[in-house]
Amino acid sequence: VAEDNSSHKMVGTNHRRSRTKFTEDQLKILINTFNQKPYPGYATKQKLALEINTEESRIQIWFQNRRARFGFQKTPGPKTLESSQSHGQDQPDMELQSREARRCRTIYSTSQLRTLIEAFMKNPYPGIDCREQLAKEIGVPESRVQIWFQNRRSRFHLQRKREVVSLEPEDQGKISEGLQGAEDTQNGTNFPSNSHSSRARTW
């Protein structure tokens, strides 16, 4: 609400999005929808976004978190219990493939990709401000930019792993560089190499 004047760091563009606060009414609708279908497709999420006036990406995150916390329980119903006989074994639910359609694949132009890759080389973990600026620059929703960075990082790590495997099992102790050694970015933007584990140091 007030100005965010928290930039006494060198690179001020590395913060996460501010936390969303759902109202009770919004939560009621979300939970109700979740209980009916914990894996909503894009259309449902869009509709929800409109209904509770929230970005679709926040709704996607909410469903992800909810599924992780309560793996969807089959029978939540101390109330509204209807016809849940659970007679023999529950069916393998093969016809569950009627998963709603997912979001249409985004096609990036070469110039958009050039911008993204350039940003990735400078900082593979852009904060919300940086992502939003990129999104505006290339004309794509911020949520797509975030997904793009996630995919890029994952495949970057995968590629690095394969290189380690391709070496002789003998002296494999000193591969270290090779990939990202070429860039400057020695300031702090290099890959943490193990990201999470080493990030919680003294914080």
Added chain:
DNA sequence: CCTCTAACCTATTCATTAA
């Protein structure tokens, strides 16, 4: 302090598209 949970992450899998 502690709890709850949005935001974020990696690793993997599913799915679409261009070659």
Added chain:
DNA sequence: TTAATGAATAGGTTAGAGG
């Protein structure tokens, strides 16, 4: 048909609001 890559998943971590 396949390689590349965007979208979704499971599951774990980080951090902000509030008890």
